[in-house]
Amino acid sequence: MPKPYFLRISSQKGGVGKTTIAVNLSTALVRQGFRVLLVDADTTNPSVGFHLGIDEVNTGIREVMSGKSNLRNTIIRHNTTGMHILPGTAYSAPFIPAKESIERLMGMLAKESYDFIIVDTAPGIGIMDIFKLYDEAIIISSPEMSACASSIRLASTYDKEKLKHNLILNRVKNRKYEISVREIEEMYGDRVRASIPEDEIVPISISEHIPAIMLDGKTRFSTAVKEMSGIYAASTGTEAYGSTKRGRSIIAFLRKIFNIQ
Numbered sequence: 001m002p003k004p005y006f007l008r009i010s011s012q013k014g015g016v017g018k019t020t021i022a023v024n025l026s027t028a029l030v031r032q033g034f035r036v037l038l039v040d041a042d043t044t045n046p047s048v049g050f051h052l053g054i055d056e057v058n059t060g061i062r063e064v065m066s067g068k069s070n071l072r073n074t075i076i077r078h079n080t081t082g083m084h085i086l087p088g089t090a091y092s093a094p095f096i097p098a099k100e101s102i103e104r105l106m107g108m109l110a111k112e113s114y115d116f117i118i119v120d121t122a123p124g125i126g127i128m129d130i131f132k133l134y135d136e137a138i139i140i141s142s143p144e145m146s147a148c149a150s151s152i153r154l155a156s157t158y159d160k161e162k163l164k165h166n167l168i169l170n171r172v173k174n175r176k177y178e179i180s181v182r183e184i185e186e187m188y189g190d191r192v193r194a195s196i197p198e199d200e201i202v203p204i205s206i207s208e209h210i211p212a213i214m215l216d217g218k219t220r221f222s223t224a225v226k227e228m229s230g231i232y233a234a235s236t237g238t239e240a241y242g243s244t245k246r247g248r249s250i251i252a253f254l255r256k257i258f259n260i261q
């Protein structure tokens, strides 16, 4: 059985759209036939539940890490989207898990039959910081100088840890005062993987507890997220698609247009 693709959704600054992208990317991948587990690893402010209309739970990632709960009994099967969720539980006291607990959790997750395990994190390095356990980190940035500068710092941390990363710009309004894609690419030293627009569908979808791409698949936000999920489908978990002739030709097409080897 192939190992799931572990994707860390991260940012150095808070509030740039990590949870929004994690929820919508997971939904888009499920709709393409992949098995997806979304992990809420933001143990300070878990918010996947707000986005997806999951009532507060009393057992989640912390309890699994501390051995109080069983992983499979804790994972929620979310009917509206089809994804599985390892929820977060909120406590006022800070939670710093031991390295061994994180490794044990990641080891257990790796044995589960998912194509993608998408980990929504708190801003910064946070917990779940054993980078060698991930296949890739997505760095989310808004197009402002302070967010871009801190994203470049995070990228250099990942470089030191030899963790592959990709940068995604979110909340792009195409205003003159914003840092442009070309400017951030110069700072980052690589292509920006996706540029996702500011779109009112996002706050509307959060208030309705339905991922934006399901609420309205035709908005500019939804189109950009689906395009990004196509890149992940083509570059990583080709299983769901690759088994059919039509699927293989879609992969070949996506690889060509996104220039993926």
Ligand SMILES: Nc1ncnc2c1ncn2[C@@H]1O[C@H](COP(=O)(O)OP(=O)(O)OP(=O)(O)O)[C@@H](O)[C@H]1O
Binding pocket: 011, 013, 014, 015, 016, 017, 018, 019, 020, 021, 042, 045, 047, 121, 122, 123, 170, 171, 172, 196, 197, 198, 199, 200, 202, 203, 206, 221
């Ligand atoms: N593309 C977008 N268009 C419009 N609003 C957006 C977009 N992306 C995110 N938002 C808004 O930004 C706010 C923060 O988003 P989100 O909670 O996903 O950020 P976060 O990085 O996970 O925050 P935190 O660091 O607190 O975990 C939300 O209120 C959401 O509605």
Ligand SMILES: [Mg+2]
Binding pocket: 018, 019, 020, 042, 047, 120, 121
């Ligand atoms: Mg968040």
